[in-house]
Amino acid sequence: GKDxxxxxxxxxxxxxxxxxxxxxxFDKKTVMGEIQSGKQxxxxxx
Amino acid sequence: RKHIDNPYEINLMEExxxxxxTQYYAFVQERQKVHCLNTLFSKLQINQSIIFxxxxxxxxxxxxxxxxxxxxxxxIHARMQQAHRNRVFxxxxxxLCRNLVCSDLFTRGIDIQAVNVVINFDFPxxxxxxxxxxxxxxxxxxxxxxxxxxxxxxxxxxxxIESELSTEIKPIPKVIDKSLYVAEFQEDSD
Numbered sequence: 001g002k003d004x005x006x007x008x009x010x011x012x013x014x015x016x017x018x019x020x021x022x023x024x025x026f027d028k029k030t031v032m033g034e035i036q037s038g039k040q041x042x043x044x045x046x
Numbered sequence: 047r048k049h050i051d052n053p054y055e056i057n058l059m060e061e062x063x064x065x066x067x068t069q070y071y072a073f074v075q076e077r078q079k080v081h082c083l084n085t086l087f088s089k090l091q092i093n094q095s096i097i098f099x100x101x102x103x104x105x106x107x108x109x110x111x112x113x114x115x116x117x118x119x120x121x122i123h124a125r126m127q128q129a130h131r132n133r134v135f136x137x138x139x140x141x142l143c144r145n146l147v148c149s150d151l152f153t154r155g156i157d158i159q160a161v162n163v164v165i166n167f168d169f170p171x172x173x174x175x176x177x178x179x180x181x182x183x184x185x186x187x188x189x190x191x192x193x194x195x196x197x198x199x200x201x202x203x204x205x206x207i208e209s210e211l212s213t214e215i216k217p218i219p220k221v222i223d224k225s226l227y228v229a230e231f232q233e234d235s236d
Contacts, residue, residue, distance in 0.1 A: 002076055003103060003104060003107060005076045005077045006076045006077065006079055006080065006104070006107075007080065007104075007107040007108070007110075007111055009077050011077075011078075011080060011081040013081060013084050013115070016085045016088070016089070017072075017078065017081045017082040017084070017085035017086075019072055019082075019085075019218055019220070020220065022072065022073045022074060022078070023072070023073050023217045023218070025073060026073040026196070026198065028071075028204075028217070031201050031205075032201075032204070032205050032208075035201065035202060035205045036205070040201070040202075042202040042205075
């Protein structure tokens with residue numbers, strides 16, 4: 001499950017995590033806009 | 047209440063505020079979270095940090111990982127006995143350890159001056175939880191940074207929390223200005 005994926009894999013820690021490359025994979029403005037306008041169907045409230 | 051005529055109610059709880067806390071997010075996959083955290087530990091000038099997880103199981107797993115990475119940490123969660131929890135928190139408050147991993151136990155926010163970095167290893171679902179993790183009571187309000195590890199699954203919670211709290215969580219910059227969270231770099235600390 002999710003915990004195995006998160007804690008089970010050994011990653012190479014010699015290199016720094018690449019924040020910039022990963023941020024580029026998420027277009028926050030567009031995604032937030034789509035949620036706002038209902039284009040992305042969210043989970044039911046509660 | 048029925049024994050008191052016209053009770054005068056006052057709320058002694060100070061309101062939590064996000065003022066003074068700079069909020070950032072890093073976009074990650076679940077399998078990248080530990081790597082991301084390790085890099086944050088090495089890059090940030092942490093005085094004391096609190097790292098939040100969404101389950102007791104994950105608190106224990108993460109505390110183990112952090113120790114393996116060579117950083118000292120305490121952990122507390124809801125399934126531990128209250129007396130034990132209090133002792134660990136007391137020792138953390140007294141600065142015996144730099145990092146604390148925990149689940150959502152604080153109903154009044156964290157009031158430890160020495161904590162200058164809060165990391166949401168797991169992003170919360172509810173705005174109230176987010177505020178309790180990151181918010182400071184007015185009396186203790188001081189500068190600090192909050193870093194949220196956001197996965198694509200968290201996008202709805204991110205949208206909800208930003209709009210309900212009327213706040214903005216910005217992408218983590220290449221270099222974080224030390225005056226935002228390191229005491230000796232703050233110009234007008236009063």
